[in-house]
Amino acid sequence: MVRKLAMQLKVSFIHTSTIYNLRGSEQWLLSLASSISRLGISVKIINFDYDKRFMSGPEEYKVKEGYIKSITKNLELIPLKGTRLYLPSWLVRRNDRLSSFIVESSRFFPLTKKLLNSIYKSDIVYFVQCQKGASHLIPILFFATLAGRRPVIVGIHVKPQVGLVHSLMLRFYAMIGTLKMAYVLNRDIYSYVNKTYGCPVRYIPNFVDTARFTPRQKKVDSIFIVLYVGALTEVKGADLLSYICYGLKKSSIPAELWICTQGGPLQQRIIELSREYPDSVKYLGFIEHSELVNIYSNAHIVIVPSKREQFPFVPIEAQACGTPVVASDIPGLRQCVLDGKTGLLVYPRKPEEFVRKVALMYRLMTERTEDYLQMCNNGVKYVNENFNNEIVLNSTIRMFNSVLNGTD
Numbered sequence: 001m002v003r004k005l006a007m008q009l010k011v012s013f014i015h016t017s018t019i020y021n022l023r024g025s026e027q028w029l030l031s032l033a034s035s036i037s038r039l040g041i042s043v044k045i046i047n048f049d050y051d052k053r054f055m056s057g058p059e060e061y062k063v064k065e066g067y068i069k070s071i072t073k074n075l076e077l078i079p080l081k082g083t084r085l086y087l088p089s090w091l092v093r094r095n096d097r098l099s100s101f102i103v104e105s106s107r108f109f110p111l112t113k114k115l116l117n118s119i120y121k122s123d124i125v126y127f128v129q130c131q132k133g134a135s136h137l138i139p140i141l142f143f144a145t146l147a148g149r150r151p152v153i154v155g156i157h158v159k160p161q162v163g164l165v166h167s168l169m170l171r172f173y174a175m176i177g178t179l180k181m182a183y184v185l186n187r188d189i190y191s192y193v194n195k196t197y198g199c200p201v202r203y204i205p206n207f208v209d210t211a212r213f214t215p216r217q218k219k220v221d222s223i224f225i226v227l228y229v230g231a232l233t234e235v236k237g238a239d240l241l242s243y244i245c246y247g248l249k250k251s252s253i254p255a256e257l258w259i260c261t262q263g264g265p266l267q268q269r270i271i272e273l274s275r276e277y278p279d280s281v282k283y284l285g286f287i288e289h290s291e292l293v294n295i296y297s298n299a300h301i302v303i304v305p306s307k308r309e310q311f312p313f314v315p316i317e318a319q320a321c322g323t324p325v326v327a328s329d330i331p332g333l334r335q336c337v338l339d340g341k342t343g344l345l346v347y348p349r350k351p352e353e354f355v356r357k358v359a360l361m362y363r364l365m366t367e368r369t370e371d372y373l374q375m376c377n378n379g380v381k382y383v384n385e386n387f388n389n390e391i392v393l394n395s396t397i398r399m400f401n402s403v404l405n406g407t408d
Contacts, residue, residue, distance in 0.1 A: 009041045009400065012122040014115075016048040016136045019077075020064050022262040022286070023231055024313050025130045025157040028206060030071045035393055037074055044076045046118055050136075060263065060286045067288050080112055120147040124403060127154045134166040141173040151180040151403050154197070157310055159189055162196045171198030180403045185311035188331040202399050205335070206311045207392035208320045208383055212289075215322030215380050216297040220369050224255040224362050227299035227323070229292070229314045230306075232264030237305030237328065239266060240351040242273050244303070245281055247355030253362050256280055260287045260295060296321035301361045307348055309333055316387045319343070319379030324372075326357045342379035 013033055019026050029045065037043040068077075119125055119140075127140050137154055144150040152173075162170065173179040174197060182193045182201045194201045226248070232238040241259070248255045257280060259270055274283035287295060296302065302318035302325045309332030315325045316336055325343035327333040339345040344357045365372040 009404075010044075010121060010123045011036070011041055011126055011400070012044045012046055012118045012124075013126045013128060014046045014048075014140055015128040015130070016050050017130050018049045019045070019047045019068060020061070021231075022064055022067075024206075025128055027289075027313055028157070029128055030068070031207070031209070031389075032396065033075055034071050035389060036396065039393075039397075044078060044118055044122070045072065046078045046080060046115060048080050063286055063288070064262070078114055078118065080114060116143055116147065119143050119150055122150055124400060125150050125152045127152060129154050129156045129160070130158055132158055132161040134160070134162050134170060138166060138169055141170075141178050145173065145176065145178045149176065149178050152178055153181045153183055153399070153403060154179065155183040155185075156189065156193060157185060159186075159308065159310065160193065160196065167196045167198075170196065174198035181399065183399065186309075186332050187335070189310075202395070204392060204395045204399065205387055206313055206316060207387050207389045208313070208316050210320055210384050210388040213293055213296070213317050213320035213383075215320075215376065218300070218322065218373065218376060219298075220300075220365055220372070224253060224365070225258055225299045225301075226255050226358060227258045227260070227295065227302045227318070228305075229260045229287075229295075229302065229318075230262075230304070230312070232261050232266040232270055234266070235307055236264075237307055237348075238264065238270065240305045240349075240354065241270060243351035244305070244354050244358070245273060245277060247352060248358065249277070249280060251355060251359055253359060255358070255362070256282055258282045258284060258295065258299065260284045260292065262286050292317070293321060296323050299323050300365055301326055301343075301358065303354060303358065304328065304333060304337075305346075305348070305351070305354055306330065306333065311335065315343070316383050320383040320387075322376040322380050324361060324375045324379060326354060326361060338378070338382060342375060342382050 013029055015029055033043045033045055125140065125144050127137055129137055141152055144152050170179060179197065179199045182197050182199055184190055184193055184201055184203050185206060187203050190201055190203060228241060230236045245257050259282065271283055274281040296318050302314060302323050304312065304315055304325060304327035306328050309330060311332055315327055315333060318325050319342050325337050327337045327343060327345055328348035329345035330348055334345065337343040337345060344361065346353045346357050
């Protein structure tokens with residue numbers, strides 16, 4: 001049972017990367033906003049159009065647009081244009097600390113009437129931080145202070161790297177009561193955030209709608225399906241996919257590599273890989289969540305070769321569907337995957353190690369089928385006990401009540 005709020009609440013989420021990227025942070029925002037709106041909370045999503053690195057062609061854009069509209073039909077989505085201040089080249093080229101601070105601060109100048117009105121009418125402002133620095137957060141804190149010190153929660157979806165000047169500013173806003181709380185997805189950054197931001201910190205992990213993402217019977221006598229879901233970037237390890245594909249072909253494992261993605265700078269390289277090996281690489285493009293459940297369930301393993309993560313959705317969604325995960329052994333993934341129980345962890349950045357672990361999973365499925373199916377069941381149990389949406393929604397409601405009541 002999800003807890004109730006102490007009052008009717010108005011929450012404005014502010015996200016400065018275009019929601020059409022549909023990366024983990026955008027998926028998280030849409031899922032959380034739609035979930036809490038069903039509890040009677042009035043929700044606005046204020047979205048600036050920065051960072052368009054994951055925009056796809058017109059057909060995929062239409063699919064994304066339809067998907068976003070279906071989720072936000074009961075929400076107020078306010079799209080805004082991002083503004084940058086253009087500085088003289090001599091200042092941009094300088095490498096001293098003051099010039100770097102001015103240049104970074106100029107990248108986001110969000111002075112719009114809609115933004116100010118939304119902040120003023122909000123009980124809580126939730127800023128989704130997807131940038132390492134705080135240059136997008138500082139202006140929001142300034143406007144929230146002008147609007148009567150509207151309480152701001154910052155949700156940190158990256159590993160932050162905040163400079164000294166911005167840290168002092170964040171601590172000032174925490175001291176005067178505007179910056180109320182930071183919300184982290186990864187325990188490893190807890191201490192850094194507490195020290196740098198100067199406000200109380202809450203750890204709340206990502207979550208899965210376990211009523212939707214459910215296991216189905218595995219077909220263990222079919223072609224071995226290896227699934228990749230995510231942005232096609234080097235950070236996500238998409239540059240390793242071609243090496244993993246070649247390694248699987250050399251190993252003579254009867255495998256198919258399926259790729260579901262919202263796009264990214266390596267998209268064309270991966271499309272060419274699928275054309276080069278049409279029998280073993282299936283490029284599926286952007287897939288809506290409703291269809292992802294079937295794909296997760298049909299796969300025999302999901303690979304997550306990321307080089308850094310905070311707390312990705314893919315491993316817990318896959319495990320909720322009963323599919324083991326082979327993932328990089330990095331902090332953000334260790335809290336998602338239990339090595340040897342719900343999947344396998346791999347030394348990062350080494351595609352040959354991924355091939356070796358994928359081969360181990362294939363042999364586990366074909367030679368020790370009962371152990372493989374037990375691993376599938378372990379993943380379902382682990383996600384249901386730790387990352388189901390009801391648990392995380394309760395934690396979020398407690399955080400909102402804490403901010404409203406002035407308690408830590």
